[in-house]
Amino acid sequence: MHESDRQPKHLSDYAAPDYLIETVDLDFHLEPERTIVHADLAMRPNPEAKAARPLVLDGEGVELISIAVDGKPLQPDEYSATETGLTVPDVPTGPFTLSLKTACNPEANEALLGLYRSNGAFCTQCEPEGFRRITFFLDRPDVLATYRVRLEADKKTNPVLLSNGNPVERGDVEGTDRHYAVWEDPHPKPSYLFAAVAGDLAKISDSFTTQSGREVALNIYVEHGKEDRCDWAMESLKNAMKWDEERFGREYDLDVFNIVAVSDFNMGAMENKGLNIFNDKLVLARPDTASDADYAAIEGVIAHEYFHNWTGNRITCRDWFQLCLKEGLTVFRDQEFSADLRAGPVKRILDVRNLKSRQFPEDSGPLAHPVRPGSYIEINNFYTATVYEKGAELCRMLQTMLGRDDFRKGLDLYFERHDGQAVTVEDFLAALADASGKDLSEFMHWYNQAGTPELACSLDYDQQSKTATLNVSQILPATPGQPNKEPMPIPLRIGLLGPNGDDLPLTLEDGTELSDGLLEVTEREQSFTFTGIPTPPTPSLLREFSAPVRLTQTIDLEQIEFLMMHDSDPFNRWQAAQSYAAKLLTDAARDRYNPEPVKGQGASRLAKALAVTANEEELAYAYRGEMLKLPSESDIARELARNIDTDAIREARETLRETIGNAIHADLAGIYEELADTGPYSPDGISAGKRSMRIAALDLLVGSGKDDELERAAAHYRGATNMTDAIYSLLILAPHDDPRRDEAMADFYERWKDDALVLDKWFAVQARSARPDSVEIVEGLLSHPKFSLKNPNRVRALIGSFANGNPTGFNRKDGAGYEFLAECALRIDKFNPHMAARLLGAFESWRFLEPNREAHAKATLEGLANAELSTDSYEIVSKTLG
Ligand code: ARG
Ligand code: ZN
Numbered sequence: 001m002h003e004s005d006r007q008p009k010h011l012s013d014y015a016a017p018d019y020l021i022e023t024v025d026l027d028f029h030l031e032p033e034r035t036i037v038h039a040d041l042a043m044r045p046n047p048e049a050k051a052a053r054p055l056v057l058d059g060e061g062v063e064l065i066s067i068a069v070d071g072k073p074l075q076p077d078e079y080s081a082t083e084t085g086l087t088v089p090d091v092p093t094g095p096f097t098l099s100l101k102t103a104c105n106p107e108a109n110e111a112l113l114g115l116y117r118s119n120g121a122f123c124t125q126c127e128p129e130g131f132r133r134i135t136f137f138l139d140r141p142d143v144l145a146t147y148r149v150r151l152e153a154d155k156k157t158n159p160v161l162l163s164n165g166n167p168v169e170r171g172d173v174e175g176t177d178r179h180y181a182v183w184e185d186p187h188p189k190p191s192y193l194f195a196a197v198a199g200d201l202a203k204i205s206d207s208f209t210t211q212s213g214r215e216v217a218l219n220i221y222v223e224h225g226k227e228d229r230c231d232w233a234m235e236s237l238k239n240a241m242k243w244d245e246e247r248f249g250r251e252y253d254l255d256v257f258n259i260v261a262v263s264d265f266n267m268g269a270m271e272n273k274g275l276n277i278f279n280d281k282l283v284l285a286r287p288d289t290a291s292d293a294d295y296a297a298i299e300g301v302i303a304h305e306y307f308h309n310w311t312g313n314r315i316t317c318r319d320w321f322q323l324c325l326k327e328g329l330t331v332f333r334d335q336e337f338s339a340d341l342r343a344g345p346v347k348r349i350l351d352v353r354n355l356k357s358r359q360f361p362e363d364s365g366p367l368a369h370p371v372r373p374g375s376y377i378e379i380n381n382f383y384t385a386t387v388y389e390k391g392a393e394l395c396r397m398l399q400t401m402l403g404r405d406d407f408r409k410g411l412d413l414y415f416e417r418h419d420g421q422a423v424t425v426e427d428f429l430a431a432l433a434d435a436s437g438k439d440l441s442e443f444m445h446w447y448n449q450a451g452t453p454e455l456a457c458s459l460d461y462d463q464q465s466k467t468a469t470l471n472v473s474q475i476l477p478a479t480p481g482q483p484n485k486e487p488m489p490i491p492l493r494i495g496l497l498g499p500n501g502d503d504l505p506l507t508l509e510d511g512t513e514l515s516d517g518l519l520e521v522t523e524r525e526q527s528f529t530f531t532g533i534p535t536p537p538t539p540s541l542l543r544e545f546s547a548p549v550r551l552t553q554t555i556d557l558e559q560i561e562f563l564m565m566h567d568s569d570p571f572n573r574w575q576a577a578q579s580y581a582a583k584l585l586t587d588a589a590r591d592r593y594n595p596e597p598v599k600g601q602g603a604s605r606l607a608k609a610l611a612v613t614a615n616e617e618e619l620a621y622a623y624r625g626e627m628l629k630l631p632s633e634s635d636i637a638r639e640l641a642r643n644i645d646t647d648a649i650r651e652a653r654e655t656l657r658e659t660i661g662n663a664i665h666a667d668l669a670g671i672y673e674e675l676a677d678t679g680p681y682s683p684d685g686i687s688a689g690k691r692s693m694r695i696a697a698l699d700l701l702v703g704s705g706k707d708d709e710l711e712r713a714a715a716h717y718r719g720a721t722n723m724t725d726a727i728y729s730l731l732i733l734a735p736h737d738d739p740r741r742d743e744a745m746a747d748f749y750e751r752w753k754d755d756a757l758v759l760d761k762w763f764a765v766q767a768r769s770a771r772p773d774s775v776e777i778v779e780g781l782l783s784h785p786k787f788s789l790k791n792p793n794r795v796r797a798l799i800g801s802f803a804n805g806n807p808t809g810f811n812r813k814d815g816a817g818y819e820f821l822a823e824c825a826l827r828i829d830k831f832n833p834h835m836a837a838r839l840l841g842a843f844e845s846w847r848f849l850e851p852n853r854e855a856h857a858k859a860t861l862e863g864l865a866n867a868e869l870s871t872d873s874y875e876i877v878s879k880t881l882g
Contacts, residue, residue, distance in 0.1 A: 005378075008377050010375045011321040011375065014318070016142070018050075019043050019045055019091075020043065020044055020045075021041050021137075023041075023042040023145055023146050024039065025038075025147075026150065027152070032122075033105050037100075038099070039099070039102070040097055041137075041145075042097055043055075043091075043098055054089040054091075055088040055091045056087050057087075057136035057139075058084075058129070058136065058137060059082075059085045059132050060129075062134070063102060064100065064136070065102060068098075071099070078090065102136065109133070111834065112125060113125050113126075113266070115196070118264035121158075121197065121198065122196065122198040123196075124194065124195050125270060126192045126194050127193070128141075128192055129192070130192070141190040141192060141316050141318065142422040144189060144316070145188055145191075146184075146185060147163075147164060147183075147185045147194065149163040149183045149194075150181070150182045151196055151198055154177055154178055158198040161179070161197075162181075162260065162275055163183035163194075163197075164183060164189070164194060164272060164275050165183050165184050165186065165187070166254055166256060167182070167183055170182065185273055185274065187253065187254075189316070193313055193316075194272065195275040195277055201223065201260070202221070202222055202226065203221045204227055205217065205219050206218045208241050210241070211245045212251060216254070217255065218238070220260075222261045223263070229289065232285045232290075232295060233285070237303075239299075239303070247336070254273075257306075259276045259278060260277050261278045262280060263793070264791055266792050266835060269304070270305070271309070278305070281793055283298065283302075287681035288723055290757075291727050292691060294723070295683035295688070303333075304333075311333065314419055315421060316423075317422060318422045318424050322372060323372075323383070324371045328371060328387065328393075328395055329395050329428075331389060332392040332396055335392060341685075342622075343689070345571055349571060351392075352545045352571070355548060357634055358385040359384075359386055359390050361638060362384060362386055362844060363390070363451055364845075365845050365847070366480060366844065366847070366879055367841065367880060369479075370448050371394060372448060376875075377874070377875040378871050380834045381872055397446070397491050397546070398432060400546055409435040410434075412435070413435040418431070425444075442488065445488045446488055446489075449488065450480075451477045452550050453477075453549045455473075455475075455492070455550065456475060457539070457552070459471075459539045465531075467533060468496060468536075469527050469529045470539065472525070472526050473526075476488070489520060489521070489522050490521040490547045490549060491520055492518070492520070492521050492541065492547065493542065493543040494517050494540060495517050495539075495540040495567070495569060499535055501567075509531060517543060539555070540567050541572075542572070543571060545571055545575075560580045561580060563576035564580060564609050573613075574623070580606050584602050585598065589648045589652040592648070607659065607663035607664045610628060611668075614627060614628055614697075620685075620686075620689055621689030622688065628697060633649050634807055636652070637649055637807065643850050644848050644850060644853075645850045645853075646807045646811040646853075654703065657704075658703050668697040668700050669697075671694065675691075675693060676694075691722075695724075695725070698713060698716060710740065714733060714740035714744060716729040717730055717733065717744045727765070729744070730745065730748060731769075734766065734768070735769045745765075756793070759786060760796075763781060763784075763794065764797040766798075767801035768801045770806060774806055774812075775809055778820065795835060799824050799839060803817075803839060810842065811853055813852065813853065814856070815857070818857050821860075822860050822864050825873065829873050833871065836873050840864070841876060843860075843861060846880070858881075861880060864877045865877050865878060865881060
């Protein structure tokens with residue numbers, strides 16, 4: 001480990017590159033254990049850089065075989081090549097060609113960055129800094145070049161040879177068993193968008209004609225035998241291409257669009273120009289192998305990577321501090337796409353739930369960082385919920401404040417102005433401001449300030465003047481390195497409900513009519529007075545979740561119940577149900593467990609209200625299903641905020657589940673029976689909604705504790721004809737000590753033991769199941785013959801699901817869960833630091849635990865800090881300890 005790797009890099013130190021690269025000519029001689037790369041780089045000094053400097057290229061573990069400048073080989077004293085780079089002190093002052101011959105070992109590459117092997121195929125992952133593991137290069141996003149790539153490999157084992165752009169030539173290498181293919185990408189791109197794939201893969205093909213008439217060949221490459229699992233991904237791709245033309249006027253720009261699915265992949269997928277590489281989990285789906293949630297995830301991620309073609313590829317980031325520029329905007333775009341295709345309000349609920357469960361804890365813990373961080377040690381650690389999901393919320397707020405039309409105009413200007421460039425968040429905001437005429441200078445605080453703002457609201461009603469005044473203050477919590485913060489512009493969408501539940505007209509004191517209920521909070525403290533309010537109204541605040549803030553308000557249970565029955569905003573109606581339950585649950589789990597709140601009056605009122613909503617036929621099935629889901633154990637932990645006892649939380653939640661399951665048993669059983677026939681499987685929103693609602697009812701029924709309800713779940717599993725019904729009934733059965741649980745688990749294993757993606761679910765269900773012996777169960781599964789630490793999907797399925805999806809197991813009182821995670825992470829850290837560091841993120845909320853658990857977590861973290869760690873894990877552990 002080089003100590004220099006542990007020095008933070010700072011945004012304020014940004015300097016333009018000393019040299020530019022115009023064209024890149026790559027020739028790969030692919031061999032599993034020794035791949036030779038010839039690179040011809042057409043370079044020149046950057047006119048914008050200061051005086052002539054030595055040429056310094058990035059490299060990581062690349063072996064230099066030879067080097068020449070303008071065709072003249074360099075002597076050993078004319079350059080220096082190390083583990084981390086290549087320096088040439090003396091290069092021409094004008095344009096020159098640098099020729100490099102290097103070697104790397106894909107087979108030994110277990111970090112899965114650069115060129116590596118997955119199931120016998122060659123593939124690449126270059127974002128953010130993987131290209132330097134393939135050859136020496138200016139491996140930074142502000143160096144854009146056009147690429148010509150020749151791939152040569154054994155023909156029999158690698159019939160497929162792919163790279164970015166369009167195919168231009170292919171043929172056999174005479175007198176050998178080898179063949180080659182040449183690809184050209186006319187669009188200048190940074191090295192992180194480079195990709196190459198070679199192997200023996202099957203493909204399915206289709207085509208798409210763009211709005212201007214370009215015919216695009218679409219291919220999805222998968223392992224042989226998986227061809228029947230690609231239809232959904234292909235359909236999603238075509239939907240995404242069409243949607244981006246209609247909604248944002250963005251058209252595809254090459255003759256082919258290729259997707260390759262691989263089974264060993266650190267993240268979800270990668271938007272390489274014209275050659276997206278995917279974790280196969282986010283491509284492959286068949287009704288019997290993939291759940292509705294998998295189908296939705298595939299649709300979203302296929303769209304996400306496709307949308308990057310404009311937001312990321314045509315316009316890229318100047319430096320990695322600007323990662324949110326492409327990720328936040330592209331997540332926002334994929335969320336809008338999915339919302340347009342399915343029930344919009346349900347998509348919003350799912351996105352907000354995801355934001356709160358993954359980003360809010362990050363933002364309130366030791367790893368909190370701004371959406372655009374000011375410093376980092378290892379950029380791979382910054383592919384976070386903050387950069388992605390909060391980044392998307394910032395784009396959404398911009399759209400809300402500008403209005404859809406001006407936001408679209410702003411994006412049009414952004415594309416027009418910056419096509420082919422590597423830019424910054426400031427450039428993005430300038431385009432939106434210029435196109436709309438709105439001053440967005442204060443909005444920059446959202447990008448630079450970490451932490452979730454608290455929006456504390458109260459409503460005062462004045463009988464005399466018939467006015468209602470909303471008092472708002474924004475409280476900006478201190479985060480690491482940022483003790484004091486500036487107030488931020490916050491779009492706050494609201495409604496005021498009259499006595500019959502209707503929205504009252506909103507007229508501000510100065511006569512302004514708020515037809516859309518949108519206020520803009522800009523000060524630390526601010527008041528808004530509404531006139532003509534006949535009686536005290538019920539406030540519905542932060543409708544649609546119009547800003548990523550933590551809303552606190554003085555509101556009693558009756559008012560929440562009123563919103564739950566009447567709010568015209570579907571998001572807030574759902575939120576009211578959640579808040580109601582959360583209030584009961586936190587009252588029960590705070591300090592010492594007290595069953596009264598989850599058994600008494602309030603709990604039965606909640607149950608009744610849920611039954612009413614669940615029976616409202618005008619509401620979408622999926623929406624009613626969401627209404628029936630109680631806040632998760634981690635939702636409750638977050639609400640409690642400190643002194644967290646995960647056992648008390650679970651006990652409270654299980655009791656509320658029991659109370660509700662009994663109180664509205666007949667309604668739930670009715671729903672369950674009524675939705676029994678969902679017909680042949682279709683992933684569409686309505687069918688998926690029915691399944692989701694039915695399973696939510698089943699979950700509460702089983703929660704009632706009646707034995708015939710457990711039988712109902714077992715029968716549900718046995719009768720399942722699709723993965724959604726199978727996996728959710730298995731999940732419901734999993735915590736129970738019952739032969740029917742063991743039978744279902746064994747049946748699932750027997751049926752799917754040779755199908756990696758489905759078997760991952762079998763590992764995950766056990767890892768997530770709350771049992772006193774979960775730690776031992778998960779530990780035991782580490783030595784299961786089908787388990788491997790080398791495959792990221794399997795690691796996430798077992799270890800990730802345990803650490804992030806099993807709060808009572810991971811936070812077991814004796815600290816065994818923490819020790820288990822630390823041991824796994826240490827083993828993985830030796831070969832895949834990126835993966836290990838991500839797992840260690842599960843410790844981020846340790847300071848909010850009750851003292852005993854907190855002490856165990858601290859001891860484990862200190863043990864880690866004393867171990868030999870990669871740079872990735874070092875950054876997470878040291879920052880988490882604080
Ligand atoms: N840009 C990819 C995306 O679509 C993520 C790639 C991240 N990979 C990594 N090794 N950090 O979100
Ligand atoms: Zn992305």
